[in-house]
Amino acid sequence: MTLLDFARGPGFFCAFMIMIVGIVWRVSGLLMFRWRRDLSKARNPGPFTAVMGGLRTVAMRSVPPHELEKNITFQHFTGYAWHIGWFVTFLFLGAHLPFIRSILGFSWPNLPNGILLVITAITLGILLTLYIRRLFHPVLRVITDADDHISVLLTILPLITGIAAFGHWSPLGARYESVLAIHLLSVEALMVWLPFGKIFHFATGLLTRFRLGAAFIRRGVRA
Amino acid sequence: MLQDDARLIDYLRARGVSRRGFLKFCAAMTSAMALPPAMLPRVVQALEKARRPSVIWLPFQECTGCTESLTRAHGATLEQLIFEAISLDYQHTLQAAAGEAAELAKHEAMQANWGEYLLVVDGSIPLGNPAFCTVAGRSSVDLLTEAAKGAKAIIAVGTCASFGGIPMANPNPTQAVPVSEIIRDKPIVNVSGCPPIPVVITAVLTQILTFGKLPELDALGRPKVFYGQSIHDRCYRRPFYERGQFAESFDDEGARKGWCLYKLGCKGPVTYNACATVKWNNGTSFPIEAGHGCIGCAEPGFWDRGGFYDAMSVAHWGTAQDIAIAAGAGIAVGATAAVLARKKQADAGRDQHHSGLAASGPIPAERNKEQT
Numbered sequence: 001m002t003l004l005d006f007a008r009g010p011g012f013f014c015a016f017m018i019m020i021v022g023i024v025w026r027v028s029g030l031l032m033f034r035w036r037r038d039l040s041k042a043r044n045p046g047p048f049t050a051v052m053g054g055l056r057t058v059a060m061r062s063v064p065p066h067e068l069e070k071n072i073t074f075q076h077f078t079g080y081a082w083h084i085g086w087f088v089t090f091l092f093l094g095a096h097l098p099f100i101r102s103i104l105g106f107s108w109p110n111l112p113n114g115i116l117l118v119i120t121a122i123t124l125g126i127l128l129t130l131y132i133r134r135l136f137h138p139v140l141r142v143i144t145d146a147d148d149h150i151s152v153l154l155t156i157l158p159l160i161t162g163i164a165a166f167g168h169w170s171p172l173g174a175r176y177e178s179v180l181a182i183h184l185l186s187v188e189a190l191m192v193w194l195p196f197g198k199i200f201h202f203a204t205g206l207l208t209r210f211r212l213g214a215a216f217i218r219r220g221v222r223a
Numbered sequence: 224m225l226q227d228d229a230r231l232i233d234y235l236r237a238r239g240v241s242r243r244g245f246l247k248f249c250a251a252m253t254s255a256m257a258l259p260p261a262m263l264p265r266v267v268q269a270l271e272k273a274r275r276p277s278v279i280w281l282p283f284q285e286c287t288g289c290t291e292s293l294t295r296a297h298g299a300t301l302e303q304l305i306f307e308a309i310s311l312d313y314q315h316t317l318q319a320a321a322g323e324a325a326e327l328a329k330h331e332a333m334q335a336n337w338g339e340y341l342l343v344v345d346g347s348i349p350l351g352n353p354a355f356c357t358v359a360g361r362s363s364v365d366l367l368t369e370a371a372k373g374a375k376a377i378i379a380v381g382t383c384a385s386f387g388g389i390p391m392a393n394p395n396p397t398q399a400v401p402v403s404e405i406i407r408d409k410p411i412v413n414v415s416g417c418p419p420i421p422v423v424i425t426a427v428l429t430q431i432l433t434f435g436k437l438p439e440l441d442a443l444g445r446p447k448v449f450y451g452q453s454i455h456d457r458c459y460r461r462p463f464y465e466r467g468q469f470a471e472s473f474d475d476e477g478a479r480k481g482w483c484l485y486k487l488g489c490k491g492p493v494t495y496n497a498c499a500t501v502k503w504n505n506g507t508s509f510p511i512e513a514g515h516g517c518i519g520c521a522e523p524g525f526w527d528r529g530g531f532y533d534a535m536s537v538a539h540w541g542t543a544q545d546i547a548i549a550a551g552a553g554i555a556v557g558a559t560a561a562v563l564a565r566k567k568q569a570d571a572g573r574d575q576h577h578s579g580l581a582a583s584g585p586i587p588a589e590r591n592k593e594q595t
Contacts, residue, residue: 004493005528012538017549024553025560032561034568094467098486098534113467168456168492176453177493184538 004177007184015188022195027203043220050214057213058206075133078126085123086155089116095166117166124159131156151197157186231432232271245270255426255501256438257448269433276432277332277340279370280314283363284356284390284399285346289381290316292418293425309428312340315358326359333373341431342374342409344402347383347390351398367405376410376437377402380424382520385413385444392526403444410437413444417520420501423449441495443523449501454491454509454517457499460484478514488532489516496521 001009042049064076090096094110101107110116131152134140161183163169168176193199216222235245249267253260282290294317311317312332313325320328333340344367349355353362371377379402382388390399403411414423427446430438438446455461463469463483470477470484483489491499494517498509511517516532519525529537541549 002524005524008529008535008538010539013541013545016540017545020546020549021553021556024550025556028554028557029560029564030557032558034565094469095485095534095536099536099538102533102537103540110467110469113465116467176455180493180535 002177002181004181004184007181007188011185011188015191019191019194022192023200023203026195026200030204038215038218040219042218044217049217053217054210054213057216058209061209075130078130082123082126082130085119085126086159089120089123089159089162092116093162093166113166117163120159120163124156124163127152127156127159147197150193151199154186154190154193154197155199158183158190161186230271231273231275234275251422252426252429252433255422255448256430266429266433270429273432275310276428277336278309278311278343278428279329279332279340279374280311280317280343280345281366281370282315283344283346283348283367283384284397285381285383286389287316288418289345289384290314293421309341312336323359329370333370337373339375340373341428342370342377343380344377344384345380347387347397347399347401348405349390349397349399351396355397364405367402371406371409374409376412376431377406378424378427379403379411379413379415379444381419382415382417382523382525385415386523388417389526391524411444412437412440412446415443415445415450415521416496417525419521420449420497420503422501423497445495445521449497450495450521452495454494454496454499454511455489458491458511459499460511473514484511484514484516486534487516488518488530488534490519490522490525490528490531490535491517492535494519494522494525 044053064072088111091100092108092111093116094113097107097110134144134148134152161179165176165180165183168179170176170179174182190199194202232245240248246267249270250263253263253266258266280290310332313329315325318325318328346356346363348363348367350364353364356363358366379385383390383399384402387395387399387401390397391401401413403413412427414427416423423446426449427438430436430446438448441447441450443450455464458464460481460483463481464485468477468480468482469486470482471486472478473487478484485492489511491511498517499511502509502512518531519528522528529539
């Protein structure tokens with residue numbers, strides 16, 4: 001079995017299953033966790049207050065707070081930019097669509113490669129810039145742990161290996177199939193890490209903000 | 224009547240091959256072997272002086288497609304010319320002799336050219352049961368081992384002989400293996416493909432005739448000159464791949480416009496062969512030019528590498544049932560984690576309650592009295 005056969009076959013299957021088990025494990029664990037009743041008197045009673053408060057916090061935390069605008073605007077909007085670029089590359093590259101169709105049963109037209117190459121290059125540039133900034137920023141450096149490093153690198157790796165595979169580049173003399181296999185393996189590593197690292201915010205991020213907003217409005221907190 | 228040890232050029236002349244035809248053959252072979260034009264005189268001189276090499280061709284578990292590829296080439300071709308240049312002393316499909324006479328001819332040729340003949344093998348060799356493939360009551364392993372002993376070199380023609388091919392496909396009922404799994408002490412050239420390109424077989428034979436040595440081989444034992452680049456690298460549809468223009472089905476607008484067949488399962492990017500340059504049917508076209516993706520037949524295990532119509536990017540992610548099982552396992556683990564967490568919460572609450580009482584200590588009697 002070649003490396004590519006492994007990456008397309010048992011490697012991908014195992015990574016996919018670990019990802020499913022991990023996501024369901026963490027989500028179901030959170031849902032079944034003991035939820036303490038808030039015994040305090042609601043400051044803002046009403047039938048939809050909690051929902052409105054939750055949505056408000058989700059919306060408010062999606063833009064930089066005015067007080068911190070000066071310090072975090074760059075990180076905030078570059079964060080948006082690379083997320084969008086990453087997903088556009090994943091969802092609209094021609095080579096990815098047969099894979100998506102094999103799972104969903106349908107797909108959509110791909111974007112021209114020229115456009116995607118620019119988007120991917122910008123995305124990669126932003127990610128690398130943010131990571132380097134994280135390494136040298138006096139505050140970010142202190143609050144960065146191993147989880148951050150692993151999560152960021154596993155997000156960057158598929159982009160780098162993907163560009164190499166797309167361009168049929170052969171670093172160190174590797175053949176295309178080896179580069180493609182490494183790209184697939186890098187995606188598989190990301191899939192395995194997805195439920196267990198900070199990347200899991202894709203599932204919990206908005207829900208956490210919503211829950212926090214609902215609790216805050218009950219207690220009269222503006223946040 | 225020419226003597227058996229006559230020069231190759233004499234045979235060609237006797238067969239009516241003109242000087243011009245011979246030079247054309249040499250020029251084509253020089254080009255096919257990617258030699259510089261300056262090497263042409265050397266190829267001509269070498270082939271003029273060369274004796275017709277004896278070739279023993281052993282077919283095992285095969286479909287005769289490789290022989291068909293070489294012999295059914297269109298018109299009077301270079302591939303046919305090579306049959307004039309070699310002494311094909313044993314070949315089931317092509318020889319007139321049969322039965323004991325054929326076997327006798329093979330042994331005579333082997334004895335007469337011991338250590339000098341070329342052994343061509345097509346088909347894989349079954350190890351499961353000797354009776355799976357026998358000739359004259361002898362197993363494939365016996366025949367191959369015997370013939371290989373006196374061979375100068377072995378040319379494994381076709382993917383079956385090179386890598387096991389279709390007989391070795393999962394579940395490999397005959398436990399088929401390629402030639403290289405059995406013979407380890409002789410130089411082997413793998414000319415893979417299902418079938419291989421005729422001119423590649425011819426060029427390998429010519430190379431050995433001309434230079435007396437094997438061509439440079441890749442990691443899989445194939446001549447680099449023909450297997451050094453992928454089909455995709457030399458495909459005329461490559462610009463459409465670069466632009467992201469793909470045919471979505473075999474009869475859509477993209478297919479009619481000749482766009483890239485990647486999404487339709489073309490294995491050109493991971494298949495190394497000369498189809499896109501040498502082409503088939505007298506240089507007419509190759510599968511991709513005919514509108515079908517490459518199936519990767521020159522690569523090991525091509526039959527077991529997923530569907531022919533699955534794109535390279537399609538990976539095996541399981542079935543809906545697998546996902547359901549994984550989700551069930553996830554719920555079980557999540558529930559266990561939640562139960563443990565709840566227990567921990569309850570213990571923590573109890574500890575907090577007890578430690579709260581302990582910290583406050585017994586209520587003084589007078590205070591107790593006041594309170595009461």
